[in-house]
Amino acid sequence: MPIRGDEAEERACLFLKGEGYQIVVRNWRTKLGEVDIIARDRDVLVFVEVKARTGDGFGGPEGAVDDRKQRRLIFAALSFMQKTKCELPARFDVVAIRPGSLLLYQDAFQVPD
Amino acid sequence: MFARLLSGVVLGVEARLIEIQCDVSGGLPTFNMVGLPEKEVSESRERIRSAIKNSKFNFPAGRITANLAPADLKKEGVGFDLPIAIAILKATGQVRDTAERYLLLGELALNGEVRGIRGVLPIALETADQIDGFIVPQANALEAAIASDKPVYPVHTLAEAQQFLNREIEITPTVADRESLAYSEQKTFRHNLAEVRGQLQAKRALEIAAAGGHNLLMIGPPGSGKSLLARCMPDLLPALSFEEAVEVTRIYSTAGLLETGSPLVWRRPYRAPHHTISYAGMVGGGHGIPGPGEISLAHHGVLFLDELPEFDRRVLETLRQPLEDRSILISRAGISVRYPSAFTLVGAMNPCPCGFLGDPIRSCTCSLHDVRRYKKRLSGPFLDRMDLCVEVPRVPADDLFGAHSAEPSDVVHARVSAAREIQWERMRDDAACHSNSQLDGDRLDAYCALEIGAQQLLRRAVDRFGFSARAHARIRRVARTIADLADSQEIRAEHIAEAIQLRTSGDAVSDF
Numbered sequence: 010m011p012i013r014g015d016e017a018e019e020r021a022c023l024f025l026k027g028e029g030y031q032i033v034v035r036n037w038r039t040k041l042g043e044v045d046i047i048a049r050d051r052d053v054l055v056f057v058e059v060k061a062r063t064g065d066g067f068g069g070p071e072g073a074v075d076d077r078k079q080r081r082l083i084f085a086a087l088s089f090m091q092k093t094k095c096e097l098p099a100r101f102d103v104v105a106i107r108p109g110s111l112l113l114y115q116d117a118f119q120v121p122d
Numbered sequence: 123m124f125a126r127l128l129s130g131v132v133l134g135v136e137a138r139l140i141e142i143q144c145d146v147s148g149g150l151p152t153f154n155m156v157g158l159p160e161k162e163v164s165e166s167r168e169r170i171r172s173a174i175k176n177s178k179f180n181f182p183a184g185r186i187t188a189n190l191a192p193a194d195l196k197k198e199g200v201g202f203d204l205p206i207a208i209a210i211l212k213a214t215g216q217v218r219d220t221a222e223r224y225l226l227l228g229e230l231a232l233n234g235e236v237r238g239i240r241g242v243l244p245i246a247l248e249t250a251d252q253i254d255g256f257i258v259p260q261a262n263a264l265e266a267a268i269a270s271d272k273p274v275y276p277v278h279t280l281a282e283a284q285q286f287l288n289r290e291i292e293i294t295p296t297v298a299d300r301e302s303l304a305y306s307e308q309k310t311f312r313h314n315l316a317e318v319r320g321q322l323q324a325k326r327a328l329e330i331a332a333a334g335g336h337n338l339l340m341i342g343p344p345g346s347g348k349s350l351l352a353r354c355m356p357d358l359l360p361a362l363s364f365e366e367a368v369e370v371t372r373i374y375s376t377a378g379l380l381e382t383g384s385p386l387v388w389r390r391p392y393r394a395p396h397h398t399i400s401y402a403g404m405v406g407g408g409h410g411i412p413g414p415g416e417i418s419l420a421h422h423g424v425l426f427l428d429e430l431p432e433f434d435r436r437v438l439e440t441l442r443q444p445l446e447d448r449s450i451l452i453s454r455a456g457i458s459v460r461y462p463s464a465f466t467l468v469g470a471m472n473p474c475p476c477g478f479l480g481d482p483i484r485s486c487t488c489s490l491h492d493v494r495r496y497k498k499r500l501s502g503p504f505l506d507r508m509d510l511c512v513e514v515p516r517v518p519a520d521d522l523f524g525a526h527s528a529e530p531s532d533v534v535h536a537r538v539s540a541a542r543e544i545q546w547e548r549m550r551d552d553a554a555c556h557s558n559s560q561l562d563g564d565r566l567d568a569y570c571a572l573e574i575g576a577q578q579l580l581r582r583a584v585d586r587f588g589f590s591a592r593a594h595a596r597i598r599r600v601a602r603t604i605a606d607l608a609d610s611q612e613i614r615a616e617h618i619a620e621a622i623q624l625r626t627s628g629d630a631v632s633d634f
C-alpha cells in the first residue's frame with residue numbers, strides 16, 4: 010500500500026513535535042513553490058520537506074529533493090521570511106519516509122551562491 | 123554574532139597579515155566568502171562545514187559571511203580553513219575570546235584533521251611582531267618556530283585548536299634550536315668531482331665559477347662529463363649562512379617544496395630544468411598569485427641548463443635581466459611579485475648538432491649551415507653574460523684507463539670556501555654585494571685594481587678580441603676571483619691571462 014502525501018506529512022509532524030519542534034504552518038504555498046512544514050527548533054526557523062517512497066528504485070525519497078526541488082523550496086522560504094518579516098536564522102530539513110522507517114536530515118542543504 | 127581573528131597570506135616570498143571576520147546572522151542558510159578569495163579559498167566552505175560537523179561542533183543555521191580583510195588583496199591557498207572554522211565557532215560562542223592575538227593557519231580535512239600548508243615560514247617571518255603566538259598545523263610547526271620567537275602551538279585537529287583556545291588543554295610550544303638544525307644536515311657530497319676523469323681545465327673553470335659565483339658555459343661532445351661536472355658544483359660552494367638558508371626556504375615554502383622533517387633548506391639548490399621548460403616555468407608565473415620559477419628555486423645555488431641551444435629562445439632571453447638584477451619582478455593583472463634569483467648559471471652545449479665538431483678522431487657530420495644555425499640560437503647578449511667559457515673535450519683513453527688520481531670535492535670545496543672568505547672579508551660592510559660576480563661600477567675599481575702588467579695585457583686583449591665593456595668588466599671580476607684563489611692581494615698579469623683564456627677558450631669552437 011503506497012504512502013500518501015498528507016499521511017506522510019502527518020507522520021512527519023508527529024515525529025518533529027516529538028523532537029521538540031514547534032509547528033508554525035503547514036503547506037505554505039507560493040506561485041513558484043511550496044513548503045510542507047514550517048517549524049521552529051528553538052531559535053531556528055526550519056523549512057521541512059517531507060518525501061515518501063515505497064522503495065529505493067528512483068533514488069529513494071532523499072534523491073527526490075534535487076536541485077529543482079531545492080530551488081523551489083528556497084524561493085518559497087524566502088517569500089515566507091519576507092512576508093512574516095522573520096529575522097531568525099533558518100535551516101532546511103528533509104524528512105524521508107519509507108515503509109517502516111522515518112529519517113530526519115537536519116540542515117540538508119544550503120542556499121548556493 | 124560577530125567574531126574576528128588573524129591569519130596570513132603569502133604573496134610571492136612576502137607575506138601579509140589578514141584579518142578574518144565572521145558574521146552569523148538570521149536568514150536562509152548561506153555561507154558567503156568575500157574579500158577576493160581565489161577558487162580554492164571559496165571551496166574551503168565545504169571542508170569547513172564538514173570539519174565542524176564531524177568534530178561534533180554545531181554548524182550554525184542562518185546566514186554566515188566570512189570576510190578576509192584587507193578586501194582588495196587576492197587570497198590564495200588553503201591555509202584559511204582553520205581560521206575561518208574557528209571564527210565561525212567563535213561567532214557562535216563555541217570558542218571563547220582570548221586576550222592573546224593568535225595567528226591561525228591550516229587546511230582542514232573533512233574529518234576535522236588539520237593538514238600542513240605552504241608558505242608558513244614567510245608568514246611567520248613577517249607577522250611575528252604583530253601577534254602573540256601562532257597556531258599552526260603540526261607539519262609546519264618547526265618552520266614557524268625557526269622564523270619567530272613567538273610561541274608556536276602545533277595542532278592536529280580542529281577540536282584540539284578549539285580546546286586550546288578555550289583553555290581546556292595545554293599545548294607545549296614547538297621550539298626550534300637553530301644551532302642543532304644547522305648541523306643536522308651533515309656535509310655529504312652528492313656527487314664527487316673525483317668521479318670525473320680528466321677535464322682539468324673544465325674543473326679549474328668550475329672551481330673559479332664556484333669561488334666567485336661566475337656563470338659558466340661548457341662546450342663539448344656528448345658524454346664528456348659536462349652534466350656530471352655541473353652536478354658537482356653546488357657541493358663546491360660554501361654552506362649557506364643562516365640568513366641565506368632562510369631566504370631559500372622562503373621560496374621553497376611558497377612553492378610547497380619543503381621536505382617534511384627539514385624545515386630549513388641548508389643545501390645549495392641545484393636546478394636542472396629540461397629544455398622544453400616554458401617561460402612561466404623558468405621565471406615564475408601561473409594562475410592567481412604567480413609562483414616562483416626555476417631561477418628563483420635556484421636562488422643561492424646553481425641553475426644548470428643542459429643542451430643550451432635547445433631551450434626556447436624567448437625563455438633564454440628572459441634570463442638576461444634576472445642575471446643582472448639577481449631578482450625578478452613578475453607583474454600580472456592586479457598583482458606583482460618579486461622573487462629573488464641570485465643563481466649561478468651553468469650552461470652546457472655541444473659544439474654542433476652532431477656533437478663532434480673539433481674532435482680529433484670522430485668526424486663531424488654537420489654542414490656549415492647546420493652549425494651556424496645551431497650557434498645562432500644563442501644571442502650575443504646572452505653569451506656575453508657567461509663569464510667563463512670552456513671546452514670539455516672527449517676524454518682520451520689514457521685518462522679513462524690510467525691511474526685515477528683526481529682531486530676529490532672536499533679539497534676543492536676548502537679552496538673555494540677560503541676564496542669566498544676573502545671576498546666576504548673584503549666586502550664586509552657592503553650589504554648588497556657578497557661575491558666577486560656582483561662587483562660593479564665603483565666597487566669594480568675599488569676592489570679590482572690591476573697591476574701595470576695586468577693592465578697592459580687586458581688593454582691588448584680588448585683590442586685584439588673586441589671585448590664589450592661588459593665583457594671587460596667580467597674578465598676583471600673573474601681575474602679577481604682567480605687572484606683570491608691564489609690568495610693574492612693584487613690582480614697580476616697571470617690572473618688576467620687566465621681569465622682571458624677561460625673566456626675565449628670556448629670561442630675556438632663557437633667562432634668556427
